[in-house]
Amino acid sequence: MYDLAVVGGGPAGLSAAVQARVRGKSVLIVSGDVRDNALYKAQRVDNYLGLPETGGGALLERFRRHAQALGAQWKSGRVLNILPSGGTFYLGIGSDMTQARALVLATGVVRTRKYPGEEAHLGRGVSYCATCDGMLYRGRAVAVVGKSADAPEEANYLQSIGCRVTYVSDRVPEGLEAAIPFVKAAKLEITGEAGVEALRADGRMLPCAGVFILRPAMALADLLPDLALKDGYIAVDRNMATNLPGVFAAGDCTGLPLQVSKAVGEGQVAGHRAAEYLDQL
Structure with missing residues (x-):
């Protein structure tokens, strides 16, 4: 201590x-x-x-x-x-x-203004920590919302453990693996009934089971x-x-x-x- x-x-x-x-x-x-x-x-x-x-x-x-x-x-x-x-x-x-x-x-x-649907899906598909929860989504589609400088590294980690990652940000990431799709978008909404089903990014629906929102701080x-x-x-x-x-x-x-x-x-x-x-x- x-x-x-x-x-x-x-x-x-x-x-x-x-x-x-x-x-x-x-x-x-x-x-x-x-x-x-x-x-x-x-x-x-x-x-x-x-x-x-x-x-x-x-x-x-x-x-x-x-x-x-x-x-x-x-x-x-x-x-x-x-x-x-x-x-x-x-x-x-x-x-x-x-x-x-x-x-x-x-x-x-x-x-850290929350995205629509973020709070409602916290613990039901929304996570703030790739190393904490990434293993829950092996073999499944996830979206990484990159707001911090190290977010591309965490997206790479998720990809390396078997998640199917899409990286979403309002700016082009540095250091993101070439195999990870990048979607440039600013207006985001998390949707789903019992849990996360998709991320709406500037109107485009990205089906996924989890959304990792990586901000510099809580x-x-x-x-x-x-x-x-x-x-x-x-x-x-x-x-x-x-x-x-x-x-x-x-x-x-x-x-x-x-x-x-x-x-x-x-x-x-x-x-x-x-x-x-x-x-x-």
């Missing part, structure tokens, strides 16, 4: 990890593909104090090396759910589970259902504490302005206060 789990490997999460490590806490950072991070896509950052004219990717790499040099552990993956129980937080990371005594949520801005309301939100962002106090004991948040997920300096500062407070919380347990 870790003292602190940090959900998100951007500036806020890495700043929180650094603060917790210098206070002697064991830290696990869980992060998806770096290519999904908004800062990574910035060609140049001119307004971060002391490091002007630095590429966003280079800045992120410096932050990551700092946190790992202090002993923070790193796990690549997508946190699908978090279950608080008896003072412990159980994090479902893909098909794995890990535990922590406190959390810092640094997920960035998560825009919606905050799905991740921790009792987490208080305000205007779509996580509600926090000046200590970056949420309404849930032991859960802190920092960075873009707490609201405007969406700036690196704000994220790093909030991460510092969140990591510090999380360490103080742990000391009081």
